[in-house]
Amino acid sequence: MTGTAAPEPVLLGVRHHGPGSARAVRAALDRCRPTAVLIEGPPEADALVPLAAEQDMRPPVALLAHVAGEPGRAAFWPFAEFSPEWVALRWALAHGVPARFIDLPAAHTLALGAGGGAGRGPERDASPEGVGPRTDPLAVLAGAGGYDDPEAWWEDVVEHRRGEGDALAPFEVVAEAMGELRSALGEEEDLEHDAVREAHMRLKLREARREFGGAVAVVCGAWHVPALAERRTVAADRQALKGLPKAKVEIGWVPWTHRRLSRHSGYGAGITSPGWYGHLFRVPDRPVERWMTDVARLLRAEGHPVSSAHVIEAVRLAETLAAMRGRPLAGLAETVDAIRAVMCDGSDVPLALVRDRLVVGDVLGEVPDAAPASPLQRDLDRQRRALRLKPEAAARDCEFDLRKDTDAARSRLLHRLRLLGVDWGEPLPSRGGLGTFRESWRLCWEPELSVRIAEAGVWGTTVEGAATAKAESLARDATALAEITSLAERCLLAGLPDALPVVMRALADRAALDSDAGHLAQALPALVRSVRYGDVRRTDTAALAEVAAGLAERVFVGLPAACAGLDADAAAEMRAHVDGVHQAVALLAGTADEPSTVAPGLRDRWAAVLKVLAERDTLPGGIRGRATRLLLDDGRLPHERAARLMGLVLSAGTPPAEAAAWIEGFLGTGGSGGMLLVHDERLLALVDGWLTAVPPDAFTGVLPLLRRTFSAFEPGVRRTLGDHIRQGGRGPGPAQSLHATAPGFGPALDPRRAAAVLPTMRLLLGGETV
Incomplete structure (x- = not known):
């Protein structure tokens, strides 16, 4: 008695993330009605298949597998709504047909070291990125068809199909083409990894045929179809899998994005236009007309004058370009060219918006709450x-x-x-x-x-608990004082009171051992910011304030000595530390109305340090100039004294480079220094007189410093300074007024004109008019 031979499996070779392949798979499944659907993917995800039918599951999503205890060793298997595998998965769930994943288990894939971001080749597989043939089969097929662009060939042959004719015919043609390609390319390709995966697929296919009987459908990369149709013994396939390393893995669904599907993101199986492919998959008819309408809606929302006439003309131009290029339908290239010419007036600026928002898109998938998660x-x-x-x-x-x-x-x-x-x-x-x-x-x-x-x-198992444990570990491992003070600030911002005791102990230990004034000055601002943040965040920062005050006192003692003997780069770094300490002292000391109880007299002691820095001739000019400016801004240095210090520095005995460094430190690199010169004619006259007296041979050396200083001023400030210099006299004499002949300036303030702006100022500041 002879038994009836089991029906041959239906092998549906696809291109991953292809809407044409997805439509063809759905049509083929509707026709052959398989008893089971086998899909290329990690078998560990079989238990997660029912989640694909959940209402809250919205692609793009991905299967994320990682080694247990080593989440960094991970791999992704993404699915979009236009992915053939996703369509097959949803079809099986909708028709009550079992669905299984048959690729090499993630336990082997990750153990082999191929993780770190799985990716699918354009026509091949769901293997980790970097595993695949050196020659692109699509490029070979496109070249045989007279195309120099594999994307354009695939669009014309597959993506623009609308399901005409036999539903299985396209897969038979693709299988035949891939068989020829594998025969031609096999000698030059490294197919060892593919052979292992295909052996596992054949074993799973045999199991499914025994378990479910009837016709079983397989949805896989087209490259694998000839291998799955090949006759191999069970023993040979098992031998190919023998001895493979294995790791314990965990797997689950995670949200994915269209941007991560795009090829430019670095994802191995990326596609250049996920938004466009999603549009082709969703729109049953007139895809070009509907696409142009979406583009017009986007451009109008961004303020571009686009009308319905533009849409009509853009559609006509796209269709005309397709006819001229011998393409069956207008593809992405034709629509982009038409949009640029008709809707964007030839500009690539609005076209970049279309590419970003529509061609690629910002779609983010969702995963249901029932999905496994840590x-x-x-x-x-x-x-x-x-x-x-x-x-x-x-x-x-x-x-x-x-x-x-x-x-x-x-x-x-x-x-x-x-x-x-x-x-x-x-x-x-x-x-x-x-x-x-x-x-x-x-x-x-x-x-x-x-x-x-x-x-x-x-x-940890909660965000707060995990952050607390991480902060404590960072505090114990920190080697630099600035690291710990920055960590204290981050703990305050994150609201981690349980981590602060550990951080504070580490801070006290490190501060006691570190005697470098530069390190202390670098660490102080972050610590003071932590104290300041505590007020609005309703956090007790008394202990931090005491540590900050002690740190500030140590900075005051060691800073003058630390500023001596520095080269230009070290002096610039120390000048930045002086600025940071100055701001930190202002915050720590409080205001005149609400002085700090932790550090009384802190401002006065810091002013004394700045006075030492400003008047010690052996210190770098940038630091002396900065200290002078800080004292002047705080009202602790009379303008006459500041002018004298500047006059001494800008005298003939000072090297021009040192004088230029002093000016840079004094004026800084922002607009405030320029405004100081605008309103203080004596300082401006000093700078102008010195600058005109710099010898020609030294001017080239000081020019970069001066340019860096003055180019940072606002354009209006530079223009005003130029007007003052042009219309006023030059020279350091205090009696000469640079404002005397300048239009709009008088010898003194006009109270009547100044009072006229007060009502407007009160309105702007939210006060009441009088």
């Missing part, structure tokens, strides 16, 4: 939902008012994540200047952050 990920998801912080693929700037409980909690969460290496948000310079109650952030969610969260899970 305890740390669960805690993060709970907090972000409570705080209404939604992950987004596009960068978004936001501002938090720390006086509000919700915004303060958002700030703490983002700072804690940054401590853990999860940079969901990046702090931006606040538009409020030195105010402490407002924070600016730029938020952008990247798929790699899922790996960072998994890595951070070794520190």
Whole structure:
């Protein structure tokens, strides 16, 4: 009695992330009605297949597998809505058909060292990036068809198909072409890894045929189809898998983005235009017309004058270009050329917006709560939902008012994540200047952050607990004092009171051993900022304030000696430390109305140090000039004394380079120095007289310093200074007024004209008019 032979499997060779392949797979499955669907992917994910049918599962998503205990050794298998594997997965779930993954297990893949960001080749596989043939099979096929662009060939042959004819015919043609290619390229290709994977696929295919019977459908990279159709013995396939290393892995679903699908992001199986491919997959008819409408809507929203007439003309031009180029339908290249010519007036600037927002896109997938996740990920998801912080693929700037409980909690969460290496948000310079109650952030969610969260899970099961443990570890391992003071600041920002005792002990130990005034000066600002942040964040910083005051006293003692004997680069670095200490002292000492109780008299002691720095001739000119300016700004140095110090420095006995360094330190590199010269004619006359007296042979040497100083002034300040010099006299004499003949300037303040602006100023400042 002869048995009935089992039906041959239906091998559907696809291009990963191809809408044409996805439509063809759906049509083929509808026709052959398989008893099971086998999909190229890690078998460890079989238990996660039902989640693909959840309402909250929205592609693009990815399977993330990592070695247990080593989350950094990870691999991704992404799926978009137009991925053939995703379509097959959803078809199987919708029709009650078993779905299985049949690729080489991630346990072997990661143990072999191929992790670190899995990627699929354009037509091949779901193997980690870097594993694949040196020759692109698509390029070979495109060249045989007379195309020099594999993308254009694939669009014309596959992506623009609308399901005409036999649903299985395209797969038979692709399988035949790949068989010929493998025969031609096999000798020059390194197919060892492919052979191992294909042996495992054949074993899984045999198991499925025995288990489910009937016709079994296989959805895999087209490159593997000839190997799966090849007759091999079970013993040979098992021998190919013998001795493979194996690691314990964990796997789950994570959100993915269109940007990470794009080839320019570095993802191995990326496609240049995920947004365009998604459009082709979603739109059943008139894709070019609907695409042009979307482009026009985007450009109008950005303020570009685009009308319906532009849409009509752009569609006509795209179709005409396709006909001239011998293409069956207008593709992405034709639509881009038409958009540039018709809607963008030939400019690439608005076209870049179209490429970024539509051709690539900002789509971010979602994963249901039922998906397996680490305890740390669960805690993060709970907090972000409570705080209404939604992950987004596009960068978004936001501002938090720390006086509000919700915004303060958002700030703490983002700072804690940054401590853990999860940079969901990046702090931006606040538009409020030195105010402490407002924070600016730029938020952008990247798929790699899922790996960072998994890595951070070794520190704890909650965000707060993990951040606390990480901060304590950093404090114990820190070697530089500035590292610990910066860590103390980060703990205050993140709201980690339990970590502060450990950080404070490390800070006290390191500060006691470090006698370098430069290191102490570098560490002080961050510590004082921590004290300052405590007010708005309602944190007890008394202990920090005492440590900061003690640190400041040690800086005062050692700074003058530390400033001696420095070269130009070291002097510039020390000058920056002087600025930081000056600002830190101002914050630590409090205001005149509310002086600090921790450090009484701190301003006076610092002013004495600055006076020593300003008048000690042996110190670098940049440091002396900066100390003079700080004393002048604080009202602790009369203008006459400042003018005398400048006159001494700019005398004929001082080398021009040293004098130029003093001017740079005194004026700084911002607009405030220029305004000082605008309003103090004596100082301007001193600088002008010295500059005109510099010998020609020395002028070239001081020019870079002077240019660096004066070029940083605002254009209006430079223009005003030029007017003063041009219209006033030159020379250091205090009796000559540079304002005397300048239009708009009088010999003294006019109280009547000044009073006229007061009502407007009160309105601007929010006061009441009188």
